[in-house]
Amino acid sequence: MTNQSDRAVAVSVDWDAEAAGFDEEPDHGLRDPDVRLAWAGRLRTWLPERPADVLDLGCGTGSLALLAAEQGHRVTGVDSSPAMVERARAKLAGRDAVFLIGDAAAPPVGERLYDVVLVRHVLWALPDPARVLRRWRGLLRPGGRFVLVEGVWGTVTPVGVPADRLTALLTPLAGHVRVEGLSAETALWGKEVDDERYAVVATV
Numbered sequence: 001m002t003n004q005s006d007r008a009v010a011v012s013v014d015w016d017a018e019a020a021g022f023d024e025e026p027d028h029g030l031r032d033p034d035v036r037l038a039w040a041g042r043l044r045t046w047l048p049e050r051p052a053d054v055l056d057l058g059c060g061t062g063s064l065a066l067l068a069a070e071q072g073h074r075v076t077g078v079d080s081s082p083a084m085v086e087r088a089r090a091k092l093a094g095r096d097a098v099f100l101i102g103d104a105a106a107p108p109v110g111e112r113l114y115d116v117v118l119v120r121h122v123l124w125a126l127p128d129p130a131r132v133l134r135r136w137r138g139l140l141r142p143g144g145r146f147v148l149v150e151g152v153w154g155t156v157t158p159v160g161v162p163a164d165r166l167t168a169l170l171t172p173l174a175g176h177v178r179v180e181g182l183s184a185e186t187a188l189w190g191k192e193v194d195d196e197r198y199a200v201v202a203t204v
Contacts, residue, residue, distance in 0.1 A: 026190025062088025
């Protein structure tokens with residue numbers, strides 16, 4: 001369950017300082033062809049088949065946004081780090097994508113609605129996940145979907161959101177909620193992992 005200590009870990013990170021080396025992690029930069037192919041394959045099953053408007057919250061350097069754009073989707077990315085946004089804009093130059101500096105919990109997108117809210121490893125660090133999810137629900141068109149990639153990391157002092165907790169939070173907001181375990185998919189992470197990693201796809 002997300003708690004104050006979880007958020008303290010995330011808040012204490014200087015994401016502008018982290019931006020320069022952020023893509024060095026296999027699942028961040030997706031530079032390894034096998035890792036990139038694995039994420040592209042997953043996104044293809046999670047995102048609509050037709051071109052859609054995708055809101056990528058906590059987009060970082062834009063690696064998932066780039067895969068979504070390559071699959072024909074229109075992407076809006078939001079991140080609180082100007083340095084991350086700068087790299088995302090460079091990575092997707094010439095693509096149908098817009099990147100905004102702002103709070104993922106309260107995206108600065110005005111009244112615009114989307115077909116997909118895509119979030120990877122962000123919700124666990126936000127205050128009051130239930131309230132945040134309700135706010136994100138208001139950004140989705142009828143028939144839209146959440147695509148949330150989360151997990152629980154660490155064994156001594158684990159941080160994150162367990163899948164059953166996130167499913168319970170989404171159930172009042174969505175007509176169909178599907179959980180996919182990702183821990184065993186080593187191609188996604190570029191290594192073997194033994195913690196809880198998963199995706200939730202929830203249609204509203």
